[in-house]
Amino acid sequence: MRPSVAVVARAAAFARVARPRASRARRPASSTRRPRATRVSASPELEPRDVAPWTAPGYRGARVSALDERAQTACVLAVWAAILLGTYECCEVVGPATRALAPELAAWSARSWPLIGLTYIAAGAAHFAVHDGFTSMMPHKGAWGFWNLPGSASFHVNWTGVAEILGGFGVVLGSLPFGLTPDFCESWLTPASAAGLFLLTIVVTPANTYMWTHNSPGPLPPNADESMQVLPWQGHLARAALQIFLLTMLHGLIVR
Numbered sequence: 085m086r087p088s089v090a091v092v093a094r095a096a097a098f099a100r101v102a103r104p105r106a107s108r109a110r111r112p113a114s115s116t117r118r119p120r121a122t123r124v125s126a127s128p129e130l131e132p133r134d135v136a137p138w139t140a141p142g143y144r145g146a147r148v149s150a151l152d153e154r155a156q157t158a159c160v161l162a163v164w165a166a167i168l169l170g171t172y173e174c175c176e177v178v179g180p181a182t183r184a185l186a187p188e189l190a191a192w193s194a195r196s197w198p199l200i201g202l203t204y205i206a207a208g209a210a211h212f213a214v215h216d217g218f219t220s221m222m223p224h225k226g227a228w229g230f231w232n233l234p235g236s237a238s239f240h241v242n243w244t245g246v247a248e249i250l251g252g253f254g255v256v257l258g259s260l261p262f263g264l265t266p267d268f269c270e271s272w273l274t275p276a277s278a279a280g281l282f283l284l285t286i287v288v289t290p291a292n293t294y295m296w297t298h299n300s301p302g303p304l305p306p307n308a309d310e311s312m313q314v315l316p317w318q319g320h321l322a323r324a325a326l327q328i329f330l331l332t333m334l335h336g337l338i339v340r
Contacts, residue, residue: 136220136224136300138220138298138299138300138301139224139227139298143298143299144299144313144314145299145314146297146298146299148160148296148297148298149297149298149299153228153229153230154229156228156229156297157228157229157230159297160228160290160293160297163293163296163324164289164293166324167289167324167327167328170324170328171328171331171332171335174328174329174331174332175331175332175335175336178332179332179335179336193333193336194259194336194340195261196333197255197259197274197333197337198255198256198259198260198261200252200255200330200333200334200337201251201252201253201254201255201256201257201259201277202252202256203252203330204248204249204251204252204255204281205248205249205252205253205256206252207248207252208244208245208246208247208248208249208250208252209245209249210245210303211241211242211244211245211248212242212245214303214304215238215241217301217302217303217304218241218245218291218302218303219237219238219241220300220301220302221291221292221294221295221300221302221303222237222240222241222291222294223290223291223293223294223298227294227297227298228297231290244284244287244288247280247284248281248284250277250280251277251278251280251281251284252277252281253277254273254274254276254277254280255274255277255278255281255337257269257273258272258273258274258275258277259274259337274337274340275337275338275339275340277337278334278335278337278338279334279338281334282331282334282335282338285327285330285331285334286331289327292323292324292327295315295320295323296315296317296320299313299314299315301313301314302315
């Protein structure tokens with residue numbers, strides 16, 4: 085019996101539909117799937133300073149970072165030793181001699197103690213106002229061949245900024261002129277605050293040193309031009325002298 089035309093047409097249509105389905109079923113799954121784009125998230129420990137250009141040796145003519153790691157270590161330790169030695173001489177020799185030979189100058193120094201506190205308050209506030217500039221001062225891991233401080237640069241900038249503000253307020257409140265300081269604060273608040281700021285000023289020394297060794301920019305105004313990106317050697321020398329001065333003044337507050 086010959087099949088009807090309708091049956092033959094229906095069978096042909098079914099064959100056309102079933103054939104692609106079968107071929108798709110037989111095709112390996114891997115060939116039909118498009119490769120998935122993998123989203124690479126930045127590691128929480130990777131910060132802009134870790135890939136900053138000043139981490140490269142000799143950035144913008146930095147001489148110390150261009151040396152081998154052993155020479156870098158020697159240069160950094162020599163600078164730190166010079167700052168500590170200069171501070172010791174000023175605290176133990178220059179300070180007592182000034183009080184003995186020029187009491188008027190020593191009295192003027194005592195009257196300037198609130199200004200020291202205000203200086204630290206302003207510096208601590210700057211940690212948040214120009215946060216990125218201060219993070220650029222933090223030595224990267226492996227700097228000088230030995231630096232490996234736990235924690236992020238932002239974390240250290242934040243806590244040192246808070247510490248400077250609190251210490252500065254303590255110095256101001258504990259050394260107000262005209263007898264405005266409360267009696268219960270006068271005997272302990274100023275020495276305690278000054279001692280904390282003394283230690284803090286020593287702790288942040290590596291950040292100042294890093295600016296010298298690697299030419300990191302540090303905090304800059306928004307419209308800073310190319311000439312302001314690198315501090316000249318005279319500027320670094322002035323910063324070191326200022327650090328010794330501040331340490332000496334804080335020592336005077338502690339032993340007053």
